[in-house]
Amino acid sequence: MELGISTFVETTPDAATGNTISHAERLREVVEEIVLADQVGLDVYGVGEHHRHDYAASSPAVVLAAAASQTTRIRLTSAVMILSSADPVRVFQDFATLDGLSNGRAEIMVGRGSFLESFPLFGYDLNDYEELFEEKLDLLLRIQQSEIVSWNGKHRSAIHELGIYPRPVQEQLPVWIGSAGSLESAVRAGKLGLPFVLAIIGAVQPLDYAEQVHLYKQAAAEAGFDVSKLPIASHSHGFVAKSQEEAIETFFPSTFARTNVRALEKGTTPYTRANYDEACSFEGALYVGDPDTVAKKIIHLRKHVGVTRFFLHMPHGTMPHQDVMDAIRLFGTEVAPRVREEVQRWEQSQR
Template sequence: MGKEINLNSGIEIGIYTFGELLCDPYTGQLISAKQRLNEIIEAAKLADDAGLDVFGIGEHHRLDFAVSSPHIILAAIAQNTSQIKLISATTVLSTVDPVRLFEDFATLDIVSNGRSEIVAGRGAFLESFPLFGYNLDDYDRLFSENIELLLKLNENERITWKGHFRSELKGVDIAPRPIQQRIPIWIGVGGSQESAERTGRLGEGLMLAVLGGDPIQFKPLVEAYRYAGLKAGHNSKKLKVAIGAHGYISKTSQKAKEEFYAYYTNYFKSFMKNGGQLKISQTDFEQMAGPNNSLFVGSPQEIIEKILRQHELFGHQRFLAQIDIGGLPFKKVAKNIELLATKVAPVVRRETKKGC
């Protein structure tokens, strides 16, 4: 088994990034991919030094993103950190060879001394399908076959396997083996109940993106996941839930909203609506950041209250915030890491500690 989440210490708190490259909406400055990657590595080091639990990096294959190979950046981070868990967020499993993926993260596990994890998903963008020679008509079949193979690779040093989309494996060694007996694997899910149920049947962790609206709308997905997992015979302790969200923290609620509005709308316009020109008004933004919605923007106390409200809904074991979006300058990212680690995480861990 991989390293278990210690429920006696409360839920894990961490951050993740997609490494997008966007102009700062105030200055118009666009940093280079090199600077963006350097800042990602530095952010991970700050998060580790501050005591956060998890750092994740997503995968994209576009010029407006700096990261196409998360495991390489995570390996660089491993050499600059000592405790923080290192995860993909997410790996586009439909268009990657599961053998290569497992070996990459097993190697990361070794160089990080047992800190690697995989979040496998189908991705919000589709550019990897033509790039790597896959047919979009096989979208679901590719994911189903690849997750099946990945889980087998995680359990066995030698494997015999036959599928449809890759060459047959006949008693081959899968090397290297990770330090952990089993690399923790999570499956990334958006709003699909079918995906949540499949994740439960597989008995893997559920990584749920809760990016907008009242979080209560996602509760049926978590319930479906746990029900399917228990029905399939999995121990309830194995059925872990992680929540991912957009966030920004400042000294006061109003200051946070004033500082983040332009960056969030910049990100939203560029990616959330597939490049559309939808404009979010200040009033809309205030509502999206309200106490009953899923955008984590506010004072440390407001962020604490939102995480705890979601914990009442989902009973999740991990919360991850994406805090570097929309061209946000690194100085503000660093300040958010500090506030999340020193003002938010200790309270959330205490309040969610098992037995409280």
């Protein structure tokens, strides 16, 4: 069981002061957070791609590269790259470069993206949303598998017997498929035999995602892949503090503010304290609490949904940097050991 952190590098107004941190300062904070995550023994750190004023990371590979030389073991991944509006050649080159700088610790997590700003920014038509992803994923996987590539598609110029460099340190640069939970995405990832990531967020119950995992494994098995060797990850908002009450009250203001900004943008129902408290319950999608509570929720997810990697996404909205650092430290030193020990014990009992 792997445990890690993911972030979107948000630069939203602080819920307490109203002040907005600069993109530059938040980027430097994130590098410090990655370094700490490595020091406390976490397995992976993911940075998401966005192209808005309230997010600072339009280039996850650059952010991760800044931390590569200051870390020794933690894996470094996008979370996600919006592949539909990117050039797969450049995506591969950027993460192969990161792989070299980190000596074989880079991964690529790709998705369609729930934010659409990158499509007009890079000159793509939203009417081609599905087709763009399918085509560009095909090219990315060709490059992953072969140094010399020939490829032809509709939305990008053809490639004929061209080398793609640099090559990664790893024999094959891992490519994960990220999904917000659609059944079609689960089946697609399974058919391709690619590692699968579920974003378990919002007003959902995490155990409901067992169906997606089942469909993913079924599709992979039918396509001839060894299901036992396919990693499955989940990503959920959360926060860890010394006490349950402290964690819940510290994480609420930024979560409330950020979620309601998105609700207003999407025209959905406003987020309330009751919604938050329900999500913080044992069956809810927020992994917020003291180390024992958060560990038990992750273990429960592992046993009943089958994830083999868990991303705790924090902060959600802007939080004081020291609060985030304290939570990372607790997650690495107290939550992770509890989870690993119990999951190992449980897996041994299943054999």
